[in-house]
Amino acid sequence: MISTKCISIQLSLLFVLVNSLSIPNHIVSNSPIQNNNETHLKENQFQLEIENIIRPAFEVPKASLPVGWDPNILSQEPFPDWLRSFTGLTEWPGLDPPYIPLDFIDFNSIPNFEPYNQGICPGTRDSCSFDCYKCVEPDDILSCDKLSQTFDDGPSPATPKLLDHLTHKTTFFTLGVNVVRYPEIYRRARDSGHLMGSHTYSHKFLPSLTNEEIIAQIEWSIWAQNATGNHIPKWWRPPYGGIDNRIRSISRQFGLQAVLWDYDSFDWQLLSNQRTEQQVLDDARRWKSQSNNPRGLILEHDGALQTVNVGIGVNEILGSDQKKVSECVGGVDYGRVFNLSIKSI
Numbered sequence: 333m334i335s336t337k338c339i340s341i342q343l344s345l346l347f348v349l350v351n352s353l354s355i356p357n358h359i360v361s362n363s364p365i366q367n368n369n370e371t372h373l374k375e376n377q378f379q380l381e382i383e384n385i386i387r388p389a390f391e392v393p394k395a396s397l398p399v400g401w402d403p404n405i406l407s408q409e410p411f412p413d414w415l416r417s418f419t420g421l422t423e424w425p426g427l428d429p430p431y432i433p434l435d436f437i438d439f440n441s442i443p444n445f446e447p448y449n450q451g452i453c454p455g456t457r458d459s460c461s462f463d464c465y466k467c468v469e470p471d472d473i474l475s476c477d478k479l480s481q482t483f484d485d486g487p488s489p490a491t492p493k494l495l496d497h498l499t500h501k502t503t504f505f506t507l508g509v510n511v512v513r514y515p516e517i518y519r520r521a522r523d524s525g526h527l528m529g530s531h532t533y534s535h536k537f538l539p540s541l542t543n544e545e546i547i548a549q550i551e552w553s554i555w556a557q558n559a560t561g562n563h564i565p566k567w568w569r570p571p572y573g574g575i576d577n578r579i580r581s582i583s584r585q586f587g588l589q590a591v592l593w594d595y596d597s598f599d600w601q602l603l604s605n606q607r608t609e610q611q612v613l614d615d616a617r618r619w620k621s622q623s624n625n626p627r628g629l630i631l632e633h634d635g636a637l638q639t640v641n642v643g644i645g646v647n648e649i650l651g652s653d654q655k656k657v658s659e660c661v662g663g664v665d666y667g668r669v670f671n672l673s674i675k676s677i
């Protein structure tokens with residue numbers, strides 16, 4: 333019999349695995365915008381389209397249909413009364429959270445860019461897609477003035493080991509579906525002073541979703557964090573870096589700011605033996621040695637033991653002189669923090 337814990341780990345692994353498609357580097361380096369030669373531009377545009385079509389984007393299972401997902405694993409965090417009365421539901425949703433309309437969302441202000449599937453990029457840069465073109469908007473956080481680690485896809489059964497070893501305050505971008513399954517681990521990370529951001533509710537590729545589905549991914553992740561940690565997130569990271577101006581327009585309406593990354597550890601490749609721990613650590617040493625005061629945000633994961641182990645190694649290399657994302661930009665940790673010991677009248 334497979335234990336509940338085992339299945340949960342499998343799910344976490346999956347979330348890490350599907351992160352493999354984060355940044356199509358070849359597209360970035362073929363950037364037509366930096367080429368003034370018209371012929372070149374057309375050729376590159378053509379090549380870009382070809383590569384988008386043949387890019388093996390679906391070699392790994394998609395997050396929307398994770399293999400090994402067992403709907404019988406119950407969330408541990410009780411479904412709060414305020415959420416029951418607001419949504420009419422009685423339990424936390426699974427991987428397809430329902431859209432619950434919210435008064436403050438202005439649909440008219442959401443730009444009408446076409447949804448696109450993972451790996452099938454829009455032909456133009458108009459929508460400022462990060463996953464396709466590494467395009468960022470002024471309010472996106474791409475880097476940090478101190479080279480700092482960040483951890484996505486948790487909390488997971490592997491997270492406590494990371495918490496035991498980290499020598500600095502770091503940033504976790506958590507999945508709502510995992511927050512309510514591992515609430516004690518979530519609260520332990522929060523109580524240790526780490527910054528808890530959102531990584532959506534169930535790790536879908538947002539550019540492929542309707543506006544309502546994107547709202548559902550964001551609202552339920554906020555509710556999971558609020559129910560579990562009594563705070564509303566301020567910082568979020570789109571799964572696979574999947575963000576464009578349609579998605580930004582929605583996340584801004586929740587008061588969320590997008591955090592991307594400029595260094596990818598590719599730590600998830602440890603799970604399929606495409607990469608060794610040594611290679612990840614060598615990269616970290618190289619990034620650190622680039623200057624006397626190295627800067628950057630490193631993408632890592634706390635969804636699996638392998639990525640946690642290498643995360644501890646990276647921490648040993650970089651040391652404790654790191655920042656939380658909020659500190660990188662001189663911002664607040666949360667959109668709002670509720671103090672439950674103050675009784676409301």
Ligand SMILES: *[C@@H]1O[C@H](CO)[C@@H](O)[C@H](O)[C@H]1NC(C)=O
Pocket residue numbers: 369370371372
């Ligand atoms: C533009 O690029 C094409 C294709 O590489 C090349 O044949 C042509 O000489 C270039 N023209 C200029 C003005 O650089």
Ligand SMILES: *[C@@H]1O[C@H](CO)[C@@H](O)[C@H](O)[C@H]1NC(C)=O
Pocket residue numbers: 414554555558559562564670
């Ligand atoms: C957050 O939780 C508090 C209860 O602790 C609740 O009153 C409030 O409505 C919630 N807000 C959101 C946006 O989830």
Ligand SMILES: *[C@@H]1O[C@H](CO)[C@@H](O)[C@H](O)[C@H]1NC(C)=O
Pocket residue numbers: 671672673674
């Ligand atoms: C919460 O409120 C109580 C009562 O006013 C206060 O003593 C406590 O310091 C507050 N805690 C935080 C974290 O602000």
Ligand SMILES: [Zn+2]
Pocket residue numbers: 347348351484485531535571572
């Ligand atoms: Zn992720």
